[in-house]
Structures are given as C-alpha cells and as structure tokens.
Amino acid sequence: MNKKLPITLAALLIAGAAFAQDMALHDGPPKFGPDDPEVKAAYEEDGRWYTADDLPTFNIEDDGTIDWMTYSGFRRYHSECHVCHGPDGEGSSYAPKIKFSAVNMDYYDFYAVVADGRKKVDAAENSVMPAFGDNPNVMCYLQDIYVYLLARGTDALPRGRPKARVDKSDVIREDENNCLGT
Numbered sequence: 001m002n003k004k005l006p007i008t009l010a011a012l013l014i015a016g017a018a019f020a021q022d023m024a025l026h027d028g029p030p031k032f033g034p035d036d037p038e039v040k041a042a043y044e045e046d047g048r049w050y051t052a053d054d055l056p057t058f059n060i061e062d063d064g065t066i067d068w069m070t071y072s073g074f075r076r077y078h079s080e081c082h083v084c085h086g087p088d089g090e091g092s093s094y095a096p097k098i099k100f101s102a103v104n105m106d107y108y109d110f111y112a113v114v115a116d117g118r119k120k121v122d123a124a125e126n127s128v129m130p131a132f133g134d135n136p137n138v139m140c141y142l143q144d145i146y147v148y149l150l151a152r153g154t155d156a157l158p159r160g161r162p163k164a165r166v167d168k169s170d171v172i173r174e175d176e177n178n179c180l181g182t
C-alpha cells in the first residue's frame with residue numbers, strides 16, 4: 001500500500017474544503033433577502049438609492065419598475081461582464097456565477113476585486129479575474145453593476161431585461177459625463 005496516498009488525499013480534502021468555503025462565501029446562497037436592512041432602500045438622493053448604512057442599493061416599485069442605477073447596471077453588466085460570467089450573473093463554462101457576489105461580499109471588497117482583479121491558483125482552483133480599474137466603461141458604472149447584481153442576488157429582480165425603469169436624473173447624467181470625460 002502506498003503510504004503517501006492518505007497524505008495526498010488529506011491535502012486534496014483540505015484544499016477542496018477551502019475552495020468550497022470560498023465559493024460558499026461569495027457564490028453560495030445569499031446571506032439575506034431583498035427586505036433585509038442590509039439591502040433595503042432607506043433613502044434616495046438624485047436618483048440613487050442607499051441603505052441605512054449609506055451603501056448603494058436598488059429600488060423596485062410594486063409594479064416592477066426599477067430605479068435607473070439598477071437598469072444601468074443591467075445594461076453595463078451585459079456589455080462588460082456577461083461575456084465571462086454569463087447572462088444575469090448566472091455563470092458560464094468560462095467563469096463562475098456572480099449574482100450572489102454583491103450580496104455575500106462587502107461592497108468595498110467587491111469594488112476592489114473588479115478594480116484590481118484577483119488571481120487564485122492552487123490545487124483546487126485556477127481562476128483569474130482581470131483588473132478593470134483602467135476601464136471607464138466598467139469603473140464609471142461599477143456602482144450600477146453592483147446594484148444590479150445585488151438585486152439579482154437577492155432575487156428581487158428576475159432574469160431578463162427589466163420591463164420598466166425610471167428615467168436617468170440630471171445629476172446622474174452629469175456625473176456620467178464627468179467620469180467619461182465628455
């Protein structure tokens with residue numbers, strides 16, 4: 001009998017458990033739903049919605065109309081992120097599901113991963129998230145993408161193109177133009 005097998009098997013089990021724990025942290029079932037205080041819209045400022053903790057969030061009216069930021073996030077996600085992470089954040093054969101990332105990660109950690117990228121290479125995983133910090137088509141809309149994934153990850157927003165949205169505010173339009181340099 002090969003005495004190295006149990007050690008190798010143990011190492012694989014530990015690595016697999018660490019991988020599963022990391023995936024559960026970011027891509028597992030959401031830690032909370034759309035009505036929990038962590039994501040519930042507490043106030044609106046110039047067309048942007050925030051939680052009681054001043055973090056960006058979504059607002060979906062009873063008739064299904066979504067706020068501009070969530071709609072913009074849908075558009076930007078499908079322009080920049082969909083290629084790897086699949087439609088509606090559901091994952092693909094190329095990159096993992098990320099619809100729960102905005103729910104299960106801290107907002108600032110989410111921002112850092114998108115801006116700085118992330119590389120994980122070990123026995124259980126080989127994944128690379130490129131850095132988008134220099135891409136204005138991502139960074140000027142990162143809050144929108146986050147809000148869209150937050151709505152998707154809490155199941156507040158179903159798959160597919162949103163049926164109705166509010167209009168973009170003048171302040172959001174001005175901020176967008178300033179960020180893009182137009």
